[in-house]
Amino acid sequence: MEMIGQGIVAALKMLASGDAELVRVTLLTIRVAGTATLLSILVGIPLGCLLALARFRGREFMISLINAGMGTPPVVAGLVVSLLLWRSGPFGYLKLMYTPTAMIFAQFIIALPLVTGFALAGIGQLNPKLQDQILALGASRWQLYWLLIREARLSLLAAIIGGFGGVISEVGASTMVGGNILGRTRVLTTATVMEVSKGNFDIAIALSIILMFLIWLVTYALTRLQQRGRPQ
Amino acid sequence: MKRLHRFVVLAAIMALIVGCSGQQASTDPQPGQPQQEQQTGQPSSQPEAPAEPEAPAEPEEPAAPENPEVILATTTSTVDTGLLDVLVPMFEERTGYIVKTISVGTGQALKLGENGEADVLLVHAPESEKPLVESGAVINRQLVMHNDYVIIGPPDDPAGVKGTATAAEGLKKIAEAEAIFISRGDDSGTHKKERSLWAAAGVEPGGQWYQETGQGMGATINVANEKLGYTLSDRGTYLAHKKNIDLEVVLEGDTPLLNIYHVMQVNPEKWPMVNGEGAAAFVDFMLEDEVQEIIRTFGVDKYGEPLFFPDGGKTEEELLGG
Numbered sequence: 039m040e041m042i043g044q045g046i047v048a049a050l051k052m053l054a055s056g057d058a059e060l061v062r063v064t065l066l067t068i069r070v071a072g073t074a075t076l077l078s079i080l081v082g083i084p085l086g087c088l089l090a091l092a093r094f095r096g097r098e099f100m101i102s103l104i105n106a107g108m109g110t111p112p113v114v115a116g117l118v119v120s121l122l123l124w125r126s127g128p129f130g131y132l133k134l135m136y137t138p139t140a141m142i143f144a145q146f147i148i149a150l151p152l153v154t155g156f157a158l159a160g161i162g163q164l165n166p167k168l169q170d171q172i173l174a175l176g177a178s179r180w181q182l183y184w185l186l187i188r189e190a191r192l193s194l195l196a197a198i199i200g201g202f203g204g205v206i207s208e209v210g211a212s213t214m215v216g217g218n219i220l221g222r223t224r225v226l227t228t229a230t231v232m233e234v235s236k237g238n239f240d241i242a243i244a245l246s247i248i249l250m251f252l253i254w255l256v257t258y259a260l261t262r263l264q265q266r267g268r269p270q
Numbered sequence: 271m272k273r274l275h276r277f278v279v280l281a282a283i284m285a286l287i288v289g290c291s292g293q294q295a296s297t298d299p300q301p302g303q304p305q306q307e308q309q310t311g312q313p314s315s316q317p318e319a320p321a322e323p324e325a326p327a328e329p330e331e332p333a334a335p336e337n338p339e340v341i342l343a344t345t346t347s348t349v350d351t352g353l354l355d356v357l358v359p360m361f362e363e364r365t366g367y368i369v370k371t372i373s374v375g376t377g378q379a380l381k382l383g384e385n386g387e388a389d390v391l392l393v394h395a396p397e398s399e400k401p402l403v404e405s406g407a408v409i410n411r412q413l414v415m416h417n418d419y420v421i422i423g424p425p426d427d428p429a430g431v432k433g434t435a436t437a438a439e440g441l442k443k444i445a446e447a448e449a450i451f452i453s454r455g456d457d458s459g460t461h462k463k464e465r466s467l468w469a470a471a472g473v474e475p476g477g478q479w480y481q482e483t484g485q486g487m488g489a490t491i492n493v494a495n496e497k498l499g500y501t502l503s504d505r506g507t508y509l510a511h512k513k514n515i516d517l518e519v520v521l522e523g524d525t526p527l528l529n530i531y532h533v534m535q536v537n538p539e540k541w542p543m544v545n546g547e548g549a550a551a552f553v554d555f556m557l558e559d560e561v562q563e564i565i566r567t568f569g570v571d572k573y574g575e576p577l578f579f580p581d582g583g584k585t586e587e588e589l590l591g592g
Contacts, residue, residue, distance in 0.1 A: 124387050125543045135387075136341065136370045217372045220355065235488030236350045237511035 045243020052244050059221070064248060067225040070138050071206035074145035078153045078201050083194060086157025087183060091169075101158065107151030115147040116214030123215065136217040141225070144211035149201035156200050160193020161186055195264035199257055206253055226252070340548035341370045343379035343388035345459055346486040348531070351506040351577050353568055354392075360564075361555050367548050375458030375486070383408055383534075386541030390549035392556070394504075394531045395459040396586060397466070403534070410549075411534035413586055414556050415565050415578040419463060419529050420508055421521040422491070423449075423500035431500065431520040438471040440521040445471070448479040450499030454490050455482025459529075464502045467526060491515060504529050506577040509569070530586060531578070533557075557582040 052060050089101055121127050123135040123143075134140045164186060172182050187194060209227040216223030218232055226249040233242040348354050349371065358369045372379075372388065376395045382388040384407045391408065393399060402408045421440055423431060429447035431440040444451050453475070454461040468475050481499070483490045487507040494501040495515040508519070521527075533556045538546030555561060562580035569577035581589055 124385075125541065126385055126387065130543065133339070136372065217370060219370050219372070220358075222370065232349075234492075235346065235486045236352075237488055237491075237514050239514065 041239055044240045048240040049244030049247040063224050063229055070141045074142045074149050074205050075202040077146050078149035079198055082150050082153030083157045086154045087161050090158050090161035104151050104155050108155045110148055112148055112208035113210035115144045116211030119144040119215045138223055140215040141212050144215045145205035149205045152204050153197045153201040156197030157194055160190040164189055192264055195260055199260050335366055337545045338368050340367050340545050341388045342390050343372045343382040344392040345376045345394055346373050347504045347507050348392055349373035350488055351510055365551050375456045377457030383536045386544055388536055389545040390535055390552045392533045394529055395462045396530055398462055399532055406537055408534040409537050410553050411532050412553055412557055413581045413584050414531045414533050415580050416528055416530045417505050417578045419502055419527040420505050420519045421502055422508055422517040423520040424498040425518050427520055437467050437524045437527050441467055441471040444500050445473045450479050450497050452490055452494040452499045452501040453482045455484045509573045
């Protein structure tokens with residue numbers, strides 16, 4: 039109990055002092071997880087729509103892959119990206135290993151199936167008659183997609199929250215492809231693991247509190263967005 | 271109006287992310303650019319138009335070396351004790367190199383070196399390092415410093431390790447009493463040392479009482495502390511954790527418990543991507559008088575005793591003999 043108290047005190051002190059390193063770590067956390075989530079939205083939502091609406095051979099198989107991918111362990115994503123980006127790997131010449139870009143790649147792999155899977159479920163859940171109705175009213179293909187996306191926005195925002203939550207909380211991939219390098223690839227989760235292994239539990243608790251607050255803040259903004267326009 | 275609100279919130283999130291990347295003074299090579307950079311050997315200090323949010327402007331580095339990036343693969347103990355937090359920024363400031371410190375177990379660090387994935391190694395498993403020197407995977411291997419391992423255990427010492435003269439004898443007592451022993455189990459330098467001590471004791475450890483964590487030293491000490499078991503730790507990490515744990519030193523001072531750190535370059539002739547110049551600069555830096563003096567006094571203010579003893583310029587034989 040005493041330790042938790044010390045952690046909260048340390049967290050407040052660190053926040054109050056505006057510690058430059060802490061600010062940098064927090065900003066990098068937002069930047070990496072945010073970029074990975076944005077990329078996964080750009081790819082995942084159209085992909086989810088496609089899989090929900092289109093009918094083609096192998097569709098069910100693809101959906102099963104996406105659904106399985108929703109459980110991708112971050113360390114597996116980290117390992118795959120490591121194998122690709124190591125100097126001995128096929129993309130070693132890009133020199134991306136141990137950079138935030140590598141972390142974004144790995145987190146994108148984690149977030150993409152989450153966003154796609156949720157989007158697919160959300161769009162798929164809409165009444166199929168809605169499509170016919172919209173088309174009957176003379177909407178174009180793109181207008182149809184846009185209306186369906188609007189209709190499914192509760193699920194789609196859940197997809198975004200799920201994707202973001204999946205990447206901001208992972209530590210395995212970030213450690214493997216980022217290397218937890220001070221000032222370059224250290225994020226809140228990897229810093230927390232490191233502080234625990236250094237025996238600095240108070241700093242680790244402080245970092246956890248900041249991370250939880252950050253997750254809540256972003257989720258709150260997205261929830262506001264999601265719940266807006268709901269009938270009271 | 272509703273749509274406008276939605277737009278504002280989305281725009282705010284975007285701005286936050288983009289804003290973060292703007293403030294990040296990172297030096298990542300940009301996708302598409304690095305290959306060219308590598309061939310022309312130019313440091314990427316020209317301003318480039320950021321194509322993506324994660325591509326920030328490059329900082330201006332005075333007299334930057336041709337290939338500024340050095341990957342240092344090292345053991346957890348040099349990082350967890352905070353030693354490299356002092357030395358690496360000093361090296362970067364003095365030479366203009368950018369060090370990427372990857373803190374892993376010595377086994378993995380050696381593997382990264384053997385595959386050319388790192389440029390310079392700072393490790394502590396002399397017996398495992400020698401084959402790499404012989405095979406030509408690493409060059410310029412230099413003794414940097416030493417400290418020692420200690421066996422720590424519960425204060426009531428159920429196996430009666432206190433008072434035994436050698437580490438081998440102490441371990442034998444633990445095995446006989448089947449007292450809980452927590453092993454790193456991760457092929458790190460400490461784990462390699464532990465295996466050699468068991469071999470010296472003539473015991474093949476196994477069974478309920480012998481447990482492997484597969485984690486770093488700090489995490490392993492925490493497990494040993496919760497389970498009230500014994501473990502082998504480097505003194506530095508033990509001192510860093512001393513304030514949190516009940517375990518205490520039950521055996522120390524035996525010659526096989528010496529923990530010897532070497533720095534070495536990965537052979538750039540074997541792997542063209544290895545930054546030989548940067549690695550050589552780091553090796554030289556570690557052996558400088560000023561750096562050796564920092565090593566000598568590091569940790570005294572915090573723990574009341576030094577964590578490492580500098581050995582720059584000595585040979586391993588001199589160290590073991592003296």
